[in-house]
Amino acid sequence: MAVKYTIPRGTFDILPDKSYTWNYIKKIFIQTVTEFGYKEIVTPIFEQADLFERNVGDTSDIVQKEMYKFKDNKQRTFALRPEGTAPVVRSYVENNMQANGGLQRLYYIGPMFRYDRPQKGRYRQFYQYGVEAIGSNHPYVDAEVIAIQYTFLKRLGLKGIVLELNSLGNKASTDRYNKALVDYYEPQKHELCGDCITRLEKNPRRLLDCKVPACNAISEKAPLMIDYLDEECREHFEAVQSYLKAMDIEYSINPRIVRGLDYYTYTAFEFLNNELGAQNAIGGGGRYNGLVEQVGGKDSPGVGFAAGLERLILSLEQEGLFMGDEYKPDVYAVILGDQSLLKGAEIMQKLRAKGVIVEFDPLKLSMKAQMKNANKVNAKYALIIGENEIETNQFILKNLTDSTQVSLTESDLINNFID
């Protein structure tokens, strides 16, 4: 077989034998966020590239190196969305959701795109689910957003995922801290690895979790963000923690958390599964108090998280957890001969109108092949429709679990079908 067209690198098809798992996970997620009062928002998968770049206010790799950018027929520059928050904020501003007053609680699920080398748990088109709560700076909301992800993971039965928490502080704190980091590393610059020397110029915070032993040793004594928070930031961070405790959510503080996008302020958090290999972040998020204004709205605080479906599924597989059931047919129609199929089609349609799942395969001709198939697709019953049955109006319904069978008239069959 010559395969003429192949799937683009780093993407994947979700085939029928997996799609029920996706639907199951989505169902539990929607159930969870609904309990917290969140409503779905759907935005396009492409946006003006500048929404993400914000005139290159964002220096992250996600935006600088990994965006799928393209020009349309009128030479306007768009980008496939690499993340979900900026589009939601754009929609919030554009639709003037601020005018509704109060807190907007939103959730989304959909594909994101990043041009990166594929590996386990990393794809070019991948699926994220997430929530955004825009309009309140109250630390309870930070905790609520964390609680949603926490509740969802627990509900799926996951045990091996840990929550790490940090505070990045406000702009003033961050500036002071970055300066302190540079002051600390600069004199020892000659001992750092090549990557770390660029980090020192570009994003000093990333120095903290370099894995090269020499850098790591230096980082151990580096100043920590927590010590550079001002009074307000510290109070906010402590309040978030007390709400988490009140909701019985386990966490640990990791002062080295750095998020992948530049807009985060105050609370930052990550959910990690350390059994997954290099790509161990299931999801993360934090507060983005300056973003709404950057996108052109009236200054308005927000907090949210996003997480990856693929890594979630890897975690479920790894812990051997339930991932949903495939639909199984209630009835497999065993139809003998084309003449009988006329009646068969009529009966199948009437059963379906009653909500019964009915399957039939016109490729299987012999009765034996049809019975075999009924077994293979895990049907609960086989319904035999042949010339004899049609003539006598007595249709055979065979229970495939206990091998018992009964004869029923057409109307009894349709009106009294009990699963």
Next chain:
RNA sequence: GUGGCUGUAGCUCAGCUGGCAGAGUACUUGAUUGUGGCUCAAGAUGUCGCGGGUUCAAGUCCCGUCAGCCACCCCA
């Protein structure tokens, strides 16, 4: 973007220092005329990822390329 490993039947994989393309499983049919699962028997199945090179001869060696995996980087 960098480095390493891999690519053979629908699936999982074997195939030695180059010499007829294989197994298990799934599939089809039969044993059983209109009754599935178990068993037994028979049968069908390949651009050996793709392109080039070396050779009398390439799945096997060489080069390139594409894809997957693993790690770096980055992050979901």
